[in-house]
Amino acid sequence: MKTERILGALYGQALGDAMGMPSELWPRARVKAHFGWIDRFLPGPPENSAACYFNRAEFTDDTSMALCLADALLARDGEIDPELIGRNIxxxxxxxxxxxxxxxxxxxxxxxxxxxxGRPLAELENNGVTNGAAMRVSPLGCLLPPRDLDAFIDAVALASSPTHKSDLAVAGAVVVAWAISRAVxxxxxxxxxxxxxxxxRxxxxxxxxTFSASLAARLEMALRIVREADGVESASERLYQIVGAGxxxxxxxxxxIAMVExxxxxxxxxxxxxxxxxxxxDTIGAMATAICGALRGTGAIDPALKQELDAVNQLDFARYADALAAFRQRREAA
Known part of the structure; x- marks a missing residue:
């Protein structure tokens, strides 16, 4: 069953990424004006400077970097090698x-x-607060059991370190990975x-x-917005305007996290x-849908969407899921 949930997380990551790709980094009003409503895979519009490189059902850097992380884990028999993760990316x-x-x-x-x-990772400050660590962390959530929070944080920080070392970036990656791990x-x-x-927190x-605002407080606010909202459109609008979708x-x-809810x-x-x-x-979709996939398993993903992801991206997600499940089982037995 855990392998099924791990596979769900990996497919969820790719699904949310590829579905969100055409509209990425556009304002909400422009997404509505251009697409109306996105409910299927679409190619990246030529006028979208971030999505124009991608065809229908292709995932973006979010999932590509998650697979760079997964490949490094497989190459090191389930151990975290930040230098290899950095080289893969x-x-x-x-x-x-x-x-x-x-x-x-x-x-x-x-x-x-x-x-x-050629600069060593230890010398890099990498104190940025963008979401590059959180967007690729799903394989770690599949690998790491949620037993010891401090050890979990340290592992996520180590895997994030090639590009992100800040308190906020690591905390965000921990939140996504912890949610996936608990779901698995x-x-x-x-x-x-x-x-x-x-x-x-x-x-x-x-x-x-950093001098960042509290991620814990922002999570509480985002979940409260969804739970108190009058419908999906109202919740989405308030999340976009108040929490932000940047x-x-x-x-x-x-x-x-609010979109999972x-x-x-x-x-x-x-x-x-x-x-x-x-x-x-694409990034919010990758993170949120990976969590949903871990919660419900790969069987919950629309077979037609799954088939299209497979055909377009030519990836064997089952190979990753089997390996991550085996590594996780070994960690649980240790």
Whole structure:
């Protein structure tokens, strides 16, 4: 059953990413005016400078970097090697010509340039607060059991360190990974959601590096907006206007957690709602739908959407899921 949930998380990541790709980084009003309502895979519009490189049902850098992380875990037999993670991400960026396209976030671009120049990871400050660590963290949520929060935070921080070391970026990645990990264990969403503010607070305060607002408080606000809203449209609008749907961790991670709630953990519904939100739609979709996939398993993902993801991206997600499940089982037995 855990393998099924891990596979659901990986497919959810790709589903939310690919569904949200066409509208990424556009204002909510422009998404509505251009698309009306997105409820299927679409190609990136030529006029969208971030999405124009992608065809229908292709995922973006979010899932590509998650797979760079997963490949590093598989290559090291389930152990976290930040140097290899950094090299994998750099190799993907160079292969995709990402430095010359509008697909890399500013924090990742600076860090990858430094890695390309041969600077050791230990010397890199990487104190940015964007969501590059959280958007790729789903394989770690599949790997790490949620037993020891401090050890969990340390592991996520280590895997995030090639590009992101700030308290906020790490805390955001911890929140997404912890939600996935608890879901893989079979926990109910209500219990997971209620636990996340305390998890965020502990992670953000463990090694303070920024003057950021409280991720815990923003999570509480985002969940409250959804629970008190009068319908999906009202909830989405208020999340966009009050919590924010931008590329900063302080906006996108609380927004993603709220979208899981708004979609009632249905991965197909979640991917669609995120795609229509506006802002960082592909990343919010990737994070939120990965959690939904972990909660409900791969069987909950629309077979037609799953088939299209497989056909277009030519990936064997089952290979990753089997390996991550085996690594997780070994950690649980240790």
């Amino acid at each position: 750099l190799a993907w960026a160079q292969d995709f010509d990402a430095f010359n396209k509008n697909v890399l976030g500013p924090t990742s671009k600076i860090a990858l340039n430094a890695i390309r120049d 264990d079979g926990a109910a969403w209500s219990a997971i959601a209620d636990s996340l503010p305390a998890v965020a 502990h992670a953000q305060q463990k090694r303070i590096t 590329t900063s961790t302080i906006e996108s991670v609380p927004c993603a 708004l979609a009632d953990t249905d991965p197909n519904r979640c991917a669609i709602l995120c795609a229509n939100l506006g802002g960082d739609t």
